[in-house]
Amino acid sequence: MLRHLFGIIVGINLILAVTCQSRSFFDMNCPQNKAANLRKCEIFVDSRIDFIDFGKWTSELESTVKVSLDVTCSKKGVFSLPWPMKARGLIKLNVKGCVLEGFFPESLTPTNLKDELQELSLDTCVIVSNLKRVIYLFNTPLTKEIDCGQQTLQRSVWRNISYMSTNNMEDVTIDQFLKVFSSFEHFLNRPKQIRYRCKYSNLKYIDESISSTRSKYSFLLMTAYADFPKLHTFRWIDNGYRSIPQELIDWRKYFPQLKLLDLSYNNVTKFDFLGAPSSETASKSEPLVVDLSQNSVAEIPINMPDYLTGSVPIIVDLTGNPLRCDCNFLRYKSYVMNALKRYEKYEKLSRITCNSAIKHRKIQLVNYRNNNC
Ligand SMILES: *[C@@H]1O[C@H](CO)[C@@H](O)[C@H](O)[C@H]1NC(C)=O
Numbered sequence: 089m090l091r092h093l094f095g096i097i098v099g100i101n102l103i104l105a106v107t108c109q110s111r112s113f114f115d116m117n118c119p120q121n122k123a124a125n126l127r128k129c130e131i132f133v134d135s136r137i138d139f140i141d142f143g144k145w146t147s148e149l150e151s152t153v154k155v156s157l158d159v160t161c162s163k164k165g166v167f168s169l170p171w172p173m174k175a176r177g178l179i180k181l182n183v184k185g186c187v188l189e190g191f192f193p194e195s196l197t198p199t200n201l202k203d204e205l206q207e208l209s210l211d212t213c214v215i216v217s218n219l220k221r222v223i224y225l226f227n228t229p230l231t232k233e234i235d236c237g238q239q240t241l242q243r244s245v246w247r248n249i250s251y252m253s254t255n256n257m258e259d260v261t262i263d264q265f266l267k268v269f270s271s272f273e274h275f276l277n278r279p280k281q282i283r284y285r286c287k288y289s290n291l292k293y294i295d296e297s298i299s300s301t302r303s304k305y306s307f308l309l310m311t312a313y314a315d316f317p318k319l320h321t322f323r324w325i326d327n328g329y330r331s332i333p334q335e336l337i338d339w340r341k342y343f344p345q346l347k348l349l350d351l352s353y354n355n356v357t358k359f360d361f362l363g364a365p366s367s368e369t370a371s372k373s374e375p376l377v378v379d380l381s382q383n384s385v386a387e388i389p390i391n392m393p394d395y396l397t398g399s400v401p402i403i404v405d406l407t408g409n410p411l412r413c414d415c416n417f418l419r420y421k422s423y424v425m426n427a428l429k430r431y432e433k434y435e436k437l438s439r440i441t442c443n444s445a446i447k448h449r450k451i452q453l454v455n456y457r458n459n460n461c
């Protein structure tokens with residue numbers, strides 16, 4: 089959770105009408121699927137809904153019943169959703185288009201609920217929080233339950249999430265603000281003092297795309313005390329990143345089973361994915377695909393041939409980058425042609441183009457020749 093504390097910017101005041109959803113509200117919106125023993129809730133929120141009310145409702149269901157909750161909000165819709173979003177039996181939670189309130193927990197006392205959530209998706213939501221609370225949490229040791237969230241997750245999507253604060257700037261003293269920034273280094277040292285590890289043993293899919301408030305420390309905090317032994321797909325699209333964070337250069341160390349790393353629509357100019365060596369010695373036939381399409385790469389690394397010779401071959405897709413037609417590009421071409429001998433299905437790589445300054449046009453990789461290299 090530490091990472092999400094970073095996203096706060098100072099903004100609006102929200103005045104919220106409070107209503108309470110009764111048991112019959114959820115009974116009505118969550119029809120029973122008897123065969124699967126699953127209650128599937130689909131709720132459209134035009135005013136406000138509180139996760140606590142939902143949690144009360146699920147706590148009264150039979151203990152074998154599982155629940156999925158889909159919440160879609162109108163422009164005015166508010167969902168009070170306290171992290172780590174636990175409710176008895178809740179295995180899937182999809183939230184779309186909501187203002188999320190009460191997100192950072194008021195209390196750090198244990199919930200006494202076990203982790204059960206398998207799928208979480210927050211899409212196009214605004215997390216609104218009290219800046220004083222955030223400053224407080226910044227300076228407080230968190231519990232493992234709060235910090236790790238639900239370790240049963242298989243899929244985790246935080247897409248197009250933005251952050252706002254409910255305070256006027258005057259509510260927060262300059263001293264409080266400065267304290268956060270002066271203790272920043274101390275904050276980044278905190279992971280070293282953390283004695284637990286978050287183990288996301290089932291997590292296969294992460295999508296954290298489209299966010300203008302991603303901190304450059306995101307990956308450091310994400311990996312410092314957490315394990316992702318099965319992570320298969322990692323989408324990190326359109327986050328304005330200009331360079332590859334060290335934790336992704338060293339992906340073998342932190343995400344040993346990675347198959348797809350999608351960094352498309354960022355602003356990356358150079359890349360390196362040959363960092364830390366693998367701890368596994370056995371070679372794998374399945375490659376890691378790194379999607380760097382629609383970035384700003386102009387420089388192909390000298391060691392491009394090595395991308396195919398490691399224990400896990402790496403396919404780097406540079407579609408839509410400002411590649412010049414030169415010896416660099418020829419190096420990329422020979423790498424692609426070698427890759428295609430083994431992996432025909434990435435045939436679209438052969439249609440990647442370079443910009444020829446001499447001919448004033450784009451030339452496709454398969455057609456590119458250069459005798460001067
Ligand atoms: C992202 O969220 C904003 C509102 O916060 C919305 O206007 C925009 O359409 C969303 N973009 C995508 C690609 O979903």
Ligand SMILES: *[C@@H]1O[C@H](CO)[C@@H](O)[C@H](O)[C@H]1NC(C)=O
Pocket residue numbers: 328353354355382
């Ligand atoms: C990043 O790239 C996008 C296009 O992909 C561009 O609109 C944006 O201005 C770039 N941002 C920076 C900070 O260079």
